Amino acid sequence: MKQKQSMSVYTCIWIVAIVILIFSLFQNMGYSKVINYSGIVRGGAQLAVKEELNGEHDEQLILKLDNILRELQTGEGEYDLIRIDDDSYQKQLDDMQVTWHLMKDKINHLDQQQARDELYALSQDFFTQADKMVATAQSVSDQHLFNSIAMFFIYLIITGGVFAFWYRYKQKQIQQVMYTDKLTGLYNGAAFEIEVQKHSESAMNESVLIYFDLDDFKYLNATYGYLFGNQMLIAIAKALREFVDGRGSCARNSNDCFFVFTHYHKNVINDLKTCIIQSIKNEIEFDISDDITFTFGAYRIQKDISIQDMMENALLAHKNAKTRGKGNVVWYDQNLLDKIYQEGLIINQMHRALIDGEFQMFLQPKFKIPSLEIVGAEALVRWHMSDGKILYPDEFIPLFESNGFIYDLDFSILEQACQFIHERQLYHFIIAVNFSRVTIHHKDFYERFKGIIERYQIPVKCLEIEITESAFNDLSSTILNMLMRLRNDGFVVSMDDFGSGYSSLNLLNTMSVDVLKIDRVFLLKQDEKKVKIIGLIIDIAKALNMKVICEGVETKQDLELLTRLKCPLGQGYYVSKAVNEEEFIEKFLNKMEEG
Template sequence: MKQKQTMGIYTCIWIVAIVILIVSLFQNLGYAKVINYSGIVRGATQKLVKEELQCDKDDTLIVYLDNLLDELQTGHGEHGLMKLEDKVYQQELNEMNVMWQEIKLEIQNVRHGQSSKKLYQLSQEYFQKADHMVATAQNISDQSLAQSIVMFFLYLLMTGGIFLFWYRHKQKQIQKVMYIDKLTGIYNLLSFEIEVQKQIENQKEFSYVLICFDIDDFKFYNTIYGYAFGDKMLQSIAKGLQLFINHNGICARSNSDCFYALVSYHDGIAEDLRDYLKVVMKEDLELDIIDDLTMSFGMYMVTQNEVAQDILDYALLAHKNAKAIGKNCMIWYDQNLLDRLNQDNLILKQMHRALAQHQFQMYLQPQFEVSTLKIIGAEALVRWKMDNGTFLYPDDFISLFEKDGYIYELDFEILEQACRFIKTYNVASDFSISVNFSRVTIHHKQFYQRLHDVLEKYKTPIGNIEIEITESAFHDLSNGSRAILLKLREEGFTIAMDDFGSGYSSLNLLDSISVDVLKIDKFFLVERSQKREMIIGLIVDIAKTLDMKVICEGVETEDDIDLLRKLNCPLGQGYYISKPILAQQFAEQFLNHEREIHG
């Protein structure tokens, strides 16, 4: 659309210029005709006088000259001559006409036998006047041409100036679009990178820190309070950033709720920035939700002679790691972070070899009846025994494997170990092993078939395997994955929801996804309070109402057992009975003896 407007302006300018040229051309053509016919009047009159002096009458030429003089004076006639409005020219033309009348009178006298001397003298004077009149017409034409040229160049100068002004204005608008974030009015990432490079090259007095941050769960705020409110939040943050840096740095919005700031460093800079932004947002926003709002920060201390793109990447990497750890985190890009990233890369590189060498070991933690302490099942957990003999726990590698997709192979490795265990120890049909499956695995297009293939390989009864998925993973399941879980339930598989109560909208999940087992998150027992005890009781009641089994995790003490018995929670899992132990040890301790432990 803008290109069409620009082309339209170009076209209008040149059309007007062409019109001016055409008008000037026609006007000068008109002047040329007047000059030409003025010369004809001069020459034709001389010819007429010469003929009359030789007694050769030419009335036709007299009529022609009458008409020609009249047309030069009036601008009307068969020759299409224009009337020159110049006073000097018209005066000379009038004098010429008077003298012409005298010449015509003398011609008649000569024809009647009078002397031709006066006619000859008149013709000489007439020739001089006619010559002067032609010169006057030529002068008028030259002046008109000069004026036209001046007007044309003035027009080009004026339109050029206007166009230059317009072009600069458009360039500023384009630069604003290219370099300024439309919503907040601060720099976008492209211009921020340019300005950062200038700033660090001129860095002398201040030490700068580059900060990358965003609002935790910003999508949640957009969904709950609307996108208009979300935009106001972003605008308020941009305003707060500008006030905070106070000309001692620069700031930008990258995308969605991601912001950057290059600001002079002081101890606690990130905490001060976060607190300041919250104060500004409280003043700007009408909803009183800012106290609960959290932000994640990634930071990098800038040194001289660095490339802007590099330090932006460093801050962004620190920010991503802060997001991975949890809400309200602040991470510096430093040697500690690099060591951890190197360790993560080393873990990922060793994953396939570790699978081939069976370094991932299945540990089992018993699940029991709270009332009798009878062992009724177990949860399969994973430990990684590395080449050097050290053990890695799931928190050290599960999230990495989920990001890279390796978790799919690991989940089925543990499933195979569980199926081998069930076959090796001839586990009873009423004893189930709960196997955790990542959201990545559930979404895999081969999940359903591979699950059946593994069970078929080891001739494992469906009732011995329980499919366990975390509550947070249930939130992200696609409709296709939900349909597969429903199909598995119809086939007889038990579906368990792990970490129940750790997220939000759990009741909505129970309404939209049918599960068989609720596993209450250990958080409710670890930091016990009267309200949390009441929540456990409510979850137990909900499970009974919905005809679900319920297991409380994190059972470690006699007090925990007493509480669960009081709340009628039927099943438990935790250190009170046993920590997770190797499969062989589990079999020896809980399968080769009576499955009951008395407290």
């Protein structure tokens, strides 16, 4: 669109220039015609005098010369002559008219010798006057042509200069659109690469490249509005400009993600974080700066590395920081490389491990409060590797969620839980099975889930579908309808880790669940506020006819607190950690059967 606009302006400039040139040429042709007819007057007058002196009167020639002289003075007549508005030229024409009238008077009295002599003398004067008139007309024509050419080139120079200025201005606008983030005014990723490239090698070796994002930005937008979100991004951009202070560069890479290239020092991440928080405090009306966290990936720049590799290293560090949770900082260093190498080994072994049954189901009991009577269990996974090493979920679940393998793993644990219930005939015992958000989004989830249940002929009340609270925030209406379909089939749906994210009552309204599972964080470092929140969650669950269970029950103090708050169910180390099937049978099921 902009190229078409530039071409249109460029074309208009040349059209106007050509029109000016054509107009000047036509006007110069008019001057040429005047000069030509001035010559005709000069020659015609001489011819008329010659004929009269020879006794041949030519009235038609005289009339023609009258008309030409009058048209040269007025610019009106049959010969289409223009009037030359030059004082000297017009005075010369007036003098010629006077001489011409005298000549015509003498022509009428040629019978006298004196008249003939005077006519001849007047014709000579007229010829001299005509010569001067023609010369003046030629001079005026030449001057006009020079002025026209000069104006033409001046026009070209001025319009060319204006066009060049306009073109450069438009190019700057295009550059700004191409390389500048419209909202914050920072560079975008492409421009950032160019800017970092400009720094000297010595500066590079003392610098750091940081990539970070604002945790839970979607939630902030949804809660406070997109205008607030934009204000937040602008405040962050202002902080970054102040932080680099012309000695580095910064850019907005995507929605709430930013690059920072600056001088390295020991506390560079903490200083950057402080600068951003302070800017948010100054620029944002809401007092939420203490609740905001950022996830950082950083790379201390080494010699002989390309800009693209620097950025990829920072991005890789940031990606690993995100897997560790909110507010984490990960440096691209040997520890990260070791972790990546370990993840590579895990990925290479995961399919074989699933086939070989290395992913084993462990069970952690759920109990009544305060009697501690066992009423169910949660199925958890442990990876017993072929070399005897045991990996816990935190070491591989995030990786499996990112590469999609979690789908097969979740259903493997479901199958182990169904097999356990079927073999032990535990038809009055509930086992909760966790499902990742990745798994429940799979288009075949419902069919595969129902297929396993039907194969082992498990009563629907024996299984609880446990999904984390954060996963519910991202569920589409299609997935919510599918979960509702499972509830209508009789399966129990549980919201795990309730309160750990950004819980909302609307979430409970749009996706009614059967069980709320209070996150363990509320029992850590108990205070009056946390106790009140636990009590409120319990009251809300009861008001909505939901079951409620609190995880993380590890001490007698926890049990007494939950007893006082009338929380009906608990889960935690106070009774038992997660144990394998044999130990669970021995410690709990056998005792239940004996009871």
